[in-house]
Amino acid sequence: MKTSYFKDQTALFLHTDPRSEYTGFLCERLGPLFRSARSFDYAEHAMKSGVPSTVRRVKELSAAADVIFVFKYPTDFYLPPEFFADVEAKSKVIFWHGDDEIYFENCHRYYAQTASAMVTNDYSAVFAYRKLGIPAVFFHEARDEATFRPPEGVCRDIDVSFVGNCLKGGRRRYLDLLAARGVAVQAFGRGTANGYLDQKQMANIFSRSRISLNFTRIDEPDWISAGDPLHSRIRQSKGRPVEIVMGGALCLSERAPFLGEMFDIGGEIDIFDDERELAAKVDKYLADERLRGEMALAAHRRALKHYTASESIPDVLCELEKIFAAAPARLPSLPPVFLSAGFKSREINGLTFTALALLSKGRFAAALSTAPSLFRRGLCAFAAGVWGGVTRSLKLVASRIGSAK
Numbered sequence: 001m002k003t004s005y006f007k008d009q010t011a012l013f014l015h016t017d018p019r020s021e022y023t024g025f026l027c028e029r030l031g032p033l034f035r036s037a038r039s040f041d042y043a044e045h046a047m048k049s050g051v052p053s054t055v056r057r058v059k060e061l062s063a064a065a066d067v068i069f070v071f072k073y074p075t076d077f078y079l080p081p082e083f084f085a086d087v088e089a090k091s092k093v094i095f096w097h098g099d100d101e102i103y104f105e106n107c108h109r110y111y112a113q114t115a116s117a118m119v120t121n122d123y124s125a126v127f128a129y130r131k132l133g134i135p136a137v138f139f140h141e142a143r144d145e146a147t148f149r150p151p152e153g154v155c156r157d158i159d160v161s162f163v164g165n166c167l168k169g170g171r172r173r174y175l176d177l178l179a180a181r182g183v184a185v186q187a188f189g190r191g192t193a194n195g196y197l198d199q200k201q202m203a204n205i206f207s208r209s210r211i212s213l214n215f216t217r218i219d220e221p222d223w224i225s226a227g228d229p230l231h232s233r234i235r236q237s238k239g240r241p242v243e244i245v246m247g248g249a250l251c252l253s254e255r256a257p258f259l260g261e262m263f264d265i266g267g268e269i270d271i272f273d274d275e276r277e278l279a280a281k282v283d284k285y286l287a288d289e290r291l292r293g294e295m296a297l298a299a300h301r302r303a304l305k306h307y308t309a310s311e312s313i314p315d316v317l318c319e320l321e322k323i324f325a326a327a328p329a330r331l332p333s334l335p336p337v338f339l340s341a342g343f344k345s346r347e348i349n350g351l352t353f354t355a356l357a358l359l360s361k362g363r364f365a366a367a368l369s370t371a372p373s374l375f376r377r378g379l380c381a382f383a384a385g386v387w388g389g390v391t392r393s394l395k396l397v398a399s400r401i402g403s404a405k
Helices: 021-033 042-049 051-062 081-088 100-112 123-131 171-180 199-208 229-233 240-246 275-287 289-306 309-325 341-360 364-375 379-404
Strands: 010-015 036-041 067-071 092-097 117-120 136-138 158-163 185-188 209-214 250-254 270-272
Touching: 010 021, 010 042, 010 051, 021 036, 021 067, 021 309, 036 042, 036 051, 042 051, 042 341, 051 081, 051 364, 081 100, 092 100, 100 123, 100 341, 117 123, 117 309, 123 136, 136 309, 158 171, 158 199, 158 275, 171 185, 171 275, 185 199, 199 209, 199 240, 209 240, 209 275, 240 250, 240 289, 250 275, 250 289, 270 275, 275 289, 289 309, 341 364, 341 379, 364 379
Parallel strands: 010 036, 010 067, 067 092, 092 117, 117 136, 158 185, 158 209, 209 250, 250 270
Antiparallel strands: none
């Protein structure tokens, strides 16, 4: 075992969706590295019993935990930042965040004030957290080697593949361009004729592909990040390149910051900036089997060395161990917890939406118990947040009525 620091400690995993492949996989792999571990879906509890009941229940569970990992979805506000500040005085609180590229400014950094440490898959966010005096570890992503290992003797009969959501980020335009040039490109996922693939099916596609594409433009801003036009410039790469190269295909990715921290650009994977460059590089690598194979093999070896779950997750714990061994090397989390006016209104927006959702499900006692939380940030936040939450709820109802017609 790479680290012995945590093996005698108890862990609590707080999450919002046990069906999430990402969160479920991390909890499953982290659990055996502790003496004992327990998972709790606090979002599900909140949507059954209300926010105050959830706060009490998490406090009870936290009392028995040495380390608490929080896998928080950015649009949930069931547990306020001050709650974690109180818990952090007794247990180590580690937020494990995805999507810091999108949500660091508007949400994650406020919760981070109350953390013992942060884990993020955004390389730049590591330094942003440290700038605030908050220890942070970069998580390169982790995948199950057995799932993505290509079968022996597999035939690479797909020239170019893409697996993902074709309805966002101009992806369909890129794929149509390749098809118009006569490239045999096969797409899978939302917005495609082939439809959704599970992990095993996805791994099979990568193992059959000569080249597989990765796109990095993000979705249109949601209600958390709405109003910030700079979000259209963000490029984000998650775990898809790791999955592609584990399957033995050459990864050709839209440019994103810090991809070069994971792979050697031009030596293991390659990148493109626009349609013309994508078309040129597809032609280049389809025509040069030797170069394509050498790069794919080099990337495959790197992924097996650094990005399997058995390697990268213990590596994160090792880095956390170093942080805790050096403590106290951070700013105190309490008091105070600093919250912007924008964060406060977004928090009340989220809680308003929760209260209305409880009402719609007939859980009146839970909704009534949640209502006082709407006033905890003052009159201005109440007015802006309740308006936003009610508006979002009405839009959701309207869209459901429209789709039912």
